[in-house]
């Protein structure tokens with residue numbers, strides 16, 4: 001469950017050996033520590049443009065050192081290569097890129113600053129989907145941003161990350177919530193991703209406890225990623241209902257005692273799972289995280305009916321049934337947040353995982369299919385697709401495959417359960433209703449499924 005190579009590659013002798021023989025040198029990623037207040041511990045550079053002008057109005061809440069460029073219509077101190085302050089976070093406003101000529105602005109903006117990034121810097125490009133009456137050239141130029149951002153993310157070093165978000169609506173606290181996530185160590189293991197920010201008017205009262213007053217259900221919470229999600233949602237102020245199979249009761253109870261949460265001993269595939277779950281949630285639920293999942297890997301030619309059925313049942317059929325029941329019964333709050341644990345295997349396919357990848361791709365379909373119905377009530381549903389995460393599950397993988405899983409990504413290492421949990425906690429926030437029916441990978445920009 002740990003990656004000793006990172007320690008080796010970051011030691012004095014290890015660095016020399018790795019450099020001499022051309023081995024990868026994955027950076028030690030900076031992660032969010034409980035109790036931290038400052039979103040960005042260092043300088044934040046904002047590019048020019050209307051979205052950055054909007055961000056400048058609250059930039060001092062994000063960083064003690066917000067900077068702009070000359071020519072900006074903000075009064076921020078300016079950053080230049082003549083006296084380059086090292087940068088911890090960068091936002092480029094690409095919303096006005098509407099011609100092919102405009103694309104050169106990407107090169108002009110980013111090339112000079114890449115040598116001045118601090119370790120674990122976070123970069124963000126904000127685009128805007130052109131309206132239906134816009135010229136085709138605007139569509140082309142905005143689409144080009146994807147190739148640029150995914151490629152530049154692969155060129156970054158020292159644990160830096162980069163995402164592209166199309167901001168198609170403004171309002172509420174969605175943009176601030178997005179920046180608090182993507183410009184901070186909470187998104188340490190997310191890179192090269194593309195998302196869309198839609199409409200959402202919710203406000204967050206207290207950014208140190210953005211989930212205060214919200215009730216969360218986490219399935220498969222006894223260990224691994226589920227336990228980390230429970231810890232993180234509780235850290236952010238949610239009261240947690242922890243669900244797992246009866247055989248995991250003692251681990252579940254120990255975690256619940258620590259988090260002041262409640263336990264639900266339930267196999268989500270049980271015949272009476274729906275009525276029992278609804279009965280266990282008499283006050284309703286605001287956040288539902290479908291995390292319980294299993295693998296039964298075999299190539300299809302060797303796969304038993306039981307291996308196929310059990311994976312489909314736990315990973316896809318039960319979450320589908322429970323989501324529908326919680327929605328139809330009104331147990332899920334009108335502004336509820338549903339988050340489904342998918343996998344990069346669902347996106348890329350994986351030999352020996354026809355059952356697992358089908359079930360996890362089905363969850364992406366579930367998010368897409370249900371998004372409009374949930375949005376009509378102010379709720380949202382999204383999928384999170386982890387890549388290689390250091391858990392008991394991945395510790396069982398043979399050494400060579402495990403090393404490949406870790407190193408074949410832009411960040412050159414596996415993620416931690418906390419990395420997945422941070423994404424879930426962000427998507428669970430009130431303002432994150434602006435993201436709906438989407439899938440976000442947490443994989444260090446793994447080459448698998450890129």
Ligand SMILES: NC(=O)c1ccc[n+]([C@@H]2O[C@H](COP(=O)([O-])OP(=O)(O)OC[C@H]3O[C@@H](n4cnc5c(N)ncnc54)[C@H](O)[C@@H]3O)[C@@H](O)[C@H]2O)c1
Nearest residue numbers: 220222224225244245267268291292293343386389391393
């Ligand atoms: N670890 C990874 O690298 C990785 C990568 C991609 C996706 N995921 C997904 O993330 C989720 C969590 O993974 P993990 O590594 O923490 O797994 P894990 O095996 O450590 O934990 C899964 C939990 O789900 C519970 N569970 C299984 N079947 C259940 C059922 N029928 N009813 C109730 N609870 C049940 C288990 O008891 C266990 O506590 C899974 O859905 C998994 O597919 C994990």
